[in-house]
Amino acid sequence: MIKKMLKNKVFVVCFLIFISIIVLSLIGPWIAPHNPLEINSSKVLQPGDSENILGTDEFGRDILSRLIIGIRPTITVALGATSIAFVFGSLLGMIAGYLRSLPEKLIMRSADIILSFPPILLALLVVGFWGGGVRNLILIIGIVYMPYFARLAYSSTIQVKGLEYVQSEILLGASHFRVLFKIIFPNILSPLIIQSSLTMAAAILLESGLSFLGLGIIPPEPSWGQMIGEARGYIFTYPMYVIWPSLLLGLTILSINLLGDSLRDILDPKIKIK
DSSP states (O other): OHHHHHHOHHHHHHHHHHHHHHHHHHHHHHHOSSOTTOOOGGGTTOOOOSSSTTOBOTTSOBHHHHHHHHHHHHHHHHHHHHHHHHHHHHHHHHHHHHHOHHHHHHHHHHHHHHHTSOHHHHHHHHHHHHOOSHHHHHHHHHHHHHHHHHHHHHHHHHHHHTSHHHHHHHHTTOOHHHIIIIIIHHHHHHHHHHHHHHHHHHHHHHHHHHHHTTSSSOTTSOOHHHHHHHHGGGTTTOTHHHHHHHHHHHHHHHHHHHHHHHHHHHHOTTSOOO
C-alpha cells in the first residue's frame, strides 16, 4: 500500500501540501510576524513592504498574519465536521444496511430529507437558529454531510452482507458487533476514506461560504472566507487583498480533491498505478 502511494505522484504532492497546511495551522500563532488583531490606522490598505510582506487590510492589520492564523478555524471546522459525519453517518448506514426493516426506513428516509436541501441552504437555516462559531459550525456541517456517509455505508453494507463468508459468520451465531465492526466495516472502509477527503474539501468550502456571508467564524477571529468577504469591497482599489486568501483557499480545496482522487486510484485494486 505504501509503495503504491509513493508511486502516485499526485498523491505525494497533494499529501505534502495538505500536511503543510495542517502543520501551519498548529504552529501559526508562533510564526505569525504580527498580531493579526492589531489595528494600525496609519497603515490602512498598504501594499507589501519589508514590515508587512503581503500588505495590510482596511484596519491596518497584517494580511500575512491573518492568513496564517485564519487557517486554524477553517481546518478545525473541516476536520471536526468530517469526523462527525464519518463516525455517525457510517454507523447509521451500517445499521440500516445490516438490520433492514424499520431501522432502514427511519435512517434512510431521514437521510433523504436532509439530502433534499442544498448544503449551503440547510447550513444557513441552522446557523440562523444556532449562531456561528467554530463549535456550532462543526456540528452543523457534520450533520449536513452525515447522509452522504450513511448512503455509502448502507449500500456497501448490503453488498458485503450478501457475501458467503459473512453469511457463514451470521449462521454460526456471531454477534452483531463482531459482524458489523470486525467483518463488514473493514471491507467498506476504502470508499468511506475516499468520501472523507471529498467531504473535507466540501466542508472547507461551506465554512468559507458561511464566513463570507458573515455567518461563520465570529470576528475578530480571522478565517479565509471571512477575509474574502471583507476584501470584496476593495477589489478594485486593492485587488491583492482578495487574491491572497482566494488563492490559498483554492489551493487547499484543489489539493484535497486531488488527494481523494488519487486515494481512489490507490485503494482500487483494478487500477494500476503507473
